[in-house]
Amino acid sequence: MLDSVRRNEFASAAIEFWRGDNESLQYLGDSANYVYSFTKSGETNYLRLTSSCDRTKEQIEAELDFISYLHRSGVSAALPIASVAGRLVEEIAFANGFLFACAFEEAEGERFRYDSAKSNKEHFRLRGRTLGQIHAISKDYIPSGSFRIFAWDEDKLLLDVENFLPKSEKIAWREYDALKERLRDYPKSNQTFGLIHGDFGETNYRYQNERLNIFDFDDCCYHWFAYDLAITIYPHGWRKEGLQLLEWLIEGYSENLRLNATLADLTMFCQWRLLYMFLVHARKWGFEHLSDEQARWFSQKRENLARGYQWYS
Incomplete structure (x- = not known):
């Protein structure tokens, strides 16, 4: 740094x-x-x-x-x-x-801020519609040069994991090994796998004139389309309306592309996202000389990983 x-x-x-x-x-x-x-x-x-x-x-x-x-x-x-x-x-x-x-x-417009007191139906439908549009269009993408976007398992974060994640982080290693093995065997097809945004959270788009203006494609890669939906919904699964938000997200998505994924599939990808963000912060912060806030963050994420991603029930 x-x-x-x-x-x-x-x-x-x-x-x-x-x-x-x-x-x-x-x-x-x-x-x-x-x-x-x-x-x-x-x-x-x-x-x-x-x-x-x-x-x-x-x-x-x-x-x-x-x-x-x-x-x-x-x-x-x-x-x-x-x-x-x-x-x-x-x-x-x-x-x-x-x-x-x-x-x-600049991506012009307003940043979305979740408010449970308001109806979020149209926003989550728009979010899904936008992701569906990206995935549908990406199927026909042909690079204009000799360069190539990396695949999910070529991500430098994953390639370097042994250099920054100590073996003492047993929960993270257990989930990493188990989930990576599942993903290796997870079915791929033109309908389920392709280029994704890779970080479609609320900080990476702005709302303007009933459209989302998108930025920060740094994590775009070849991945399962369902993972992009997991990225955008996983922070909301704990809410009592979490599954309703997911339903609206999928409704919007399906206007541009049929989603070939079950709730169990999306839950697995939400768990992968939890793990991925744990790895991001492990590389960024390390585990020595942590502030109290950073130590609490790691403690909470270890609990979440050990419990497994859960929707509100």
């Missing part, structure tokens, strides 16, 4: 590729990448810095190509912006590798 001074220095150097206003640079977060907002000619854009330890240049080029394809096909996805030199990906030397810099248009 970069300290704030070095991180900001790299960001300042990066936006020069797009002739952005350095004074406007604002740090937003570092969940998997370093993300900043900046202005250029009065418009808000977003800078993303990705370490070559996490993604290859070819993988990022494939992601951006897929975004452009979806946008051309009618999906409201925030487009990448070419640098002054005409490149979508710029490189900055960093340690023993590179930071890959990309800039994106």
